Amino acid sequence: MKKGMGKWILSICLAAVMAILPACGGGNSDKNAGSSGDGAGKKLSVGYYVNATLGDKSFFDSVKRGVDQAVSDLGFEAKTIEGGTNQGDWAAGLESMISSKKYDVILVGTSQMTEIVKDLAQKYPDQKFIFFDDAIKDMPNVYSMTYSQSEGSFLAGAFAAYVTTSTELKASNPDKVIGFVGGQDIPIINDFKSGYEQGAQYVDKDIKVVSSYIGNFADAPKAKELALAQYNSQKADIVYQVAAAAGLGVLEAGNEKGLYTIGVDSNQNGLYPGSVLSSMMKNLDTSTVRALQMFKDNKLPFGQLEVLGVKEGGVGLAEDDNYNKYVPQTIRDNMEQITQKLKSGEIKVKSTLE
Structure with a gap:
């Protein structure tokens, strides 16, 4: 009687283990499949700070076209903030974007923002920046691209x-x-x-x-x-x-x-x-898409500067x-x-x- 009971208990235990193992294996498999540099199922978010207003049909609008293309072609989420023409507002406006912690990377540029970005990049070392149209070197969370x-x-x-x-x-x-x-x-x-x-x-x-x-x-x-x-x-x-x-x-x-x-x-x-x-x-639109693609692929060389000239397609005549x-x-x-x-x-x- 005791011997039969032992076999019955062993059978139940084995069945339970066999039922649990696939579930555990399946759970690990699903987790690995969903893991990526940007988190499982999470879209990368880019914030574009304009130290002016849009509508110039030129410089800032060109960057915006690149952001829009990154949304449609690369799957980014994006928000654009226009800082206006009062330079005194720009530092606070950009810091507000950073402190919101909503953006995987912030896109900002021009020589008028260089010192502001340097200060904020140092203050917020976990925030990544793509800085365009001027150089910020040797800061591990800033990638710069300039145009010849x-x-x-x-x-x-x-x-x-x-x-x-x-x-x-x-x-x-x-x-x-x-x-x-x-x-x-x-x-x-x-x-x-x-x-x-x-x-x-x-x-x-x-x-x-x-x-x-x-x-x-x-x-x-x-x-x-x-x-x-x-x-x-x-x-x-x-x-x-x-x-x-x-x-x-x-x-x-x-x-x-x-x-x-x-x-x-x-x-x-x-x-x-x-x-x-x-x-x-200045092909700001195509270079913006290029930088965001590299960011998505974890290949953007933060801490470095790239200069894009005629040979690289960074500039040219229309x-x-x-x-x-x-x-x-x-x-x-x-x-x-x-x-x-x-x-x-x-x-x-x-x-x-x-």
């Missing part, structure tokens, strides 16, 4: 030189004068200007560059006034604007005068076709249907040759930031 605006502007300057000396473009005058309107007299804007001057001089040593500064990146009426002065008093027939939202005033002035402009950061050719002949593009329609073939051919020389390293552009 000097190389891109070299293309813009060469293009402007070909335009002002063209006999095929009806609005080009005999004077070898090209214009430049910058947002502020700050190092990064002057790097644009230097590249522009180098490109113009590469084509024709007699080209004169006249330049003006608005004092900010928001005052489009003042930008228009400065551009009109360059057209009317200084005989420029093409003006390159590097002024974010304010630069829209330059494009408006060129269109009103029936003369030429070069846009910046985004492709602005379609704003005034035939007047905006091309745009020097060549679209409007460009092909309004720019003479001879100029397009010349620009293609210069682009290839920049890619190969045959032409080297000096940066004022080095």
Whole structure:
């Protein structure tokens, strides 16, 4: 009787163990399958802090396009905060995003935010940052990407030189004068200007560059006034604007005068076709997607800086249907040759930031 009872108890125990083992094994398997760098089933979250407002159809809007693409193509969740034009609000605005602890990575940029980001990155070492358009080095939670605006502007300057000396473009005058309107007299804007001057001089040593500064990146009426002065008093027939939202005033002035402009950061050719002949593009949208893809793949080199030039596709001239329609073939051919020389390293552009 006792022997039979023992066999019965052993059978029950074995059955129970066999029932439990698959469940345990299945539980571990499911957990491993759902594990990833961003947590099981959890979408990565990116916060984009704009130290301005959107709507410039240029710089900040280009980054926003990249964020939107990361949402649709890479599965990110995203929120954009516009900090406005009062610089005194920017540090608190960015810190509010960080302290919310809602974002796996925060996207922020421009030289006006460099010191703010340095301070906050040190204060919040667990927060990851993607910093664009200026350099923050040797901080383990910050990845920086800058754009060779000097190389891109070299293309813009060469293009402007070909335009002002063209006999095929009806609005080009005999004077070898090209214009430049910058947002502020700050190092990064002057790097644009230097590249522009180098490109113009590469084509024709007699080209004169006249330049003006608005004092900010928001005052489009003042930008228009400065551009009109360059057209009317200084005989420029093409003006390159590097002024974010304010630069829209330059494009408006060129269109009103029936003369030429070069846009910046985004492709602005379609704003005034035939007047905006091309745009020097900082490909902020594609580089934003690239950085967020690398972040998702755990391959973003935090603590380091990447410089994206013509060769890397970080900068270049906008060549679209409007460009092909309004720019003479001879100029397009010349620009293609210069682009290839920049890619190969045959032409080297000096940066004022080095």
